[in-house]
Amino acid sequence: MRANDVAAEAEGALVRDKEEVEETEAAEGKKDTYEFSKPLSAPWGEAQVIPSDGWERMMVGVWPQQMEDRWIVAHVVDDGEEGIVFARSWTGFLIAKVFVIPAPNDATAKKVARITWEGDNERWGSEDGEAAAKRLVARFARDRFQVDLVDGEIPDDY
Known part of the structure; x- marks a missing residue:
């Protein structure tokens, strides 16, 4: 579904x-598929567990309703792996994607296993790609879905 x-x-x-x-x-x-031009990936072992109710909110995602809405956040399943994509609404360019696995000790919760981000500077001109992608995802998770992927403040270098 x-x-x-x-x-x-x-x-x-x-x-x-x-x-x-x-x-x-x-x-x-x-759309059903979002693709990176130059994907770069890293594990995200320090991310917190996403409780089941938070995961349900994240799966619903964010769809632009008006011109000012800049982001699409959508649940995807690629080759059996679940994830959440973060794409620009006007261009459809994929900026970040997190892949999740079942959380230890709680089959209904999820844990972020890794993050992939756009390495093409023409699509996303971030100087600190991995850290910027983690900040983007952590801020969306906290502000939009009430899910804390990090303890306390979201670090600038993260």
Whole structure:
């Protein structure tokens, strides 16, 4: 089930058929795949566990509703691996992606295993790619989904 269908089901709405979902999402600029131009990856072992209710909020994601909305945040499954993508809304360029695994000692919670970010400076001109990607994801998780991936303040060098 796709993220927007989970949200509709949670609100008590009927889940739409596949063709209707595809037509609606195509018109809204939503898509199933997001690709990096030059992907760079690193483990993210120090990330905190995502509780099951936080993971459910993250899976619903963020879809732009107006021109000022800059980000798409979407749940994806690639080759059996679950993750969350962070893409620019106007260009559709993928900026960061976190892959999750089941959390130890809690089968319903998740743990971030690794992060991948865009290494192409024409798509994302970040000087400190890994740290900037972790900050972006940690801030979105905290501010939008009430999920703390880091203890305390989100470090500038992180």
